[in-house]
Amino acid sequence: MSYAIKNIRNICLLGHGGNGKTSLAESILFMTGATDRLGKVADGTTVSDFDSEEIRRKISIADSTMFCEHNGVKINIIDTPGYFDFSGEVSQALRVADAGIIVCSAKDGLNVGAEKAWKMLNEANKPRAIFISKTDEENANYEKAFTSLREKFGVSVCPMVAPIIEGEKITGIIEIATKKAYKFDAKGKRTEIPVPENMKGTLNTLYNTLAEGIAETSEELMDKYFGGEEFTVDEISNALGEGLRDCSICPVFCGSAFTSSGISLLLDAVVNYFPYPREGSEIVNESGPSAAVIYKTVSDQYGKFSLFKVVSGKITNEMTLINPRTGTSEKIGHIYVMQGKKNIEVNEVSCGDLGAASKLSDSKTGDTLCNPSLNKALPGIDYAAPCYSMAISPKIKGQEDKIAAGLSRLGEEDLTFTVVNNAETHQLVISGAGDIHLDVLCSKLKNKFGVEVELNPARVPYREKIRGKVKVQGRHKKQSGGHGQFGDVWIEFEPQSETEDLIFAESVFGGSVPKNFFPAVEKGLRESIQKGVLAGYPVVFLKATLVDGSYHPVDSSEMAFKTAASLAYKAGLPQANPVILEPIGYLKVTIPDTYMGDIMSDLSKRRGNPMGMSAHDGMQVVEAEVPMAEMSSYAIDLRSMTQGRGNFTFEFVRYEEAPMNIQQKIIEEAKALAAEAE
Ligand SMILES: Nc1nc2c(ncn2[C@@H]2O[C@H](COP(=O)(O)OP(=O)(O)OP(=O)(O)O)[C@@H](O)[C@H]2O)c(=O)[nH]1
């Protein structure tokens, strides 16, 4: 069924892990009749958490798109995961949602997940509301939860409702603007009840808080407010709608996903106040040429689905659109609307609505599909760079190809991890947002692609160099049967600082080594420096000068001179004061003030060298140079030090000589590794 743009709402649910987003979505679907039973996260029966990993872990891992109808309006709901490892999914949902609902719990109120959600909504400049869920739980405290949110986010946070608690139980909800009280049946349907006597005080306080927020939205209302006049219901309603849409008001609702109470009040607001589809700040163009943006890709045993939002015109099956990024044409075959894992085939998806296309050949998440006359890519999706790396290897030797194939399929759905084959350390290194992210990818490799893998810390690519100068001989002489092999060189080894690469020179006098053997000598050295003499790491910043030697008219060959050069290398480098270099990276950590002490003392434990500090948007940015070897678990450690409030970037800058004790450790590790390989 096709909806006029004014009758479509695209909302995404976001907030702290476990606060009840998936359950709220389930309750909305049930209450509006989109589904006929109320599934539970604990039983793995919700529409939203259908993936086997989500069912097993009882958390959401990926975005899930659902829809329902309320008062003639189609509401598309994108449920996002709260766990921080999957925040790329939140970015995807926010790319197409026209407003967000931050879900909090009545027990916790404000938490890091809500703070992050708020920040992301600010960055995306999207309207928002808050739903305080789990009001049915023991120890639920709506007022405390509300106050904590308002204290953090300011007066734009306006109370819309208050729960009626009798004993320990929630028995109804008061709508503040209208001062009406309701009770709810098992399907969430409401009937009006009188406002209980003991709630009148609370109602008045909250009404004043609401009025204060409403007054902020215009000068006219501000005057009225200070004049002591009460607002009419219409005035409140209009101000709420406008304020919500221009982000100056964030209405707060409450209820329970288990009892479905309060849900209908939230949905009324979605229909009455939430914006209809828009693209950035522009209203999408209903009558223009077709254009859609892909916000998610699902790749499973049934094929590949590209989920999109139509931002101009409409999308019908059998259309041919162009992907401006690749320049290729995409033939739209079957199109669908998604209800969790269920895809329902449709003939068209109208402007502003969400849909899905199967079997697109060359399009990925973030891409635009449009009529050839437009041929313009819309903004894509920004993901945080991966910050946690591990080496991934098969449990059974020889299944490397299976890992690569599996990860490449998983990469179609998930653009937040990278895989690099490190030729130097001979490891396949996978980088993602954190340990749970990588753990989920490993489970998927096992369950979907039949390959069991293990993760190990990624080896650090150390380097070696010499600090002294030596002159050594390399002499290769072999008499075997017919004619023998003979090569003899004197080489001077010394450090240089011009280039990491080997500098090869010669100052041979009087043809003691004929010119035609120089390339063989250089080749022998280039091969040798791949393995340093201390721990087997590549040697850098080396200069080698061929100064003398001798040859035999019959027995000398390129091979023999190559060998002679490598003998000189093996003899010379240990005498030239070799040292191990370690990679140093530039770290930028962003944290709230309060964690400053912890962060600094942690950095000193990591042998970090502070480079500067600055304040940005109420956060502190600490910059430091830190050895890469100390940073492997930083993503996890920073999260636990800051409860997830901190984030960081880390980039390689240069190699530096490692402290002696560290060098010793690296040499021992290399020995152990070599012994293991034998
Ligand atoms: N009592 C009660 N429990 C709830 C309610 N909503 C959710 N829960 C429970 O809280 C737990 C987490 O709920 P979810 O809906 O999975 O929370 P979520 O926000 O989707 O979590 P993530 O997807 O991991 O971010 C589950 O065990 C739910 O059964 C509620 O309204 N009342």
Ligand SMILES: [Mg+2]
């Ligand atoms: Mg969830």
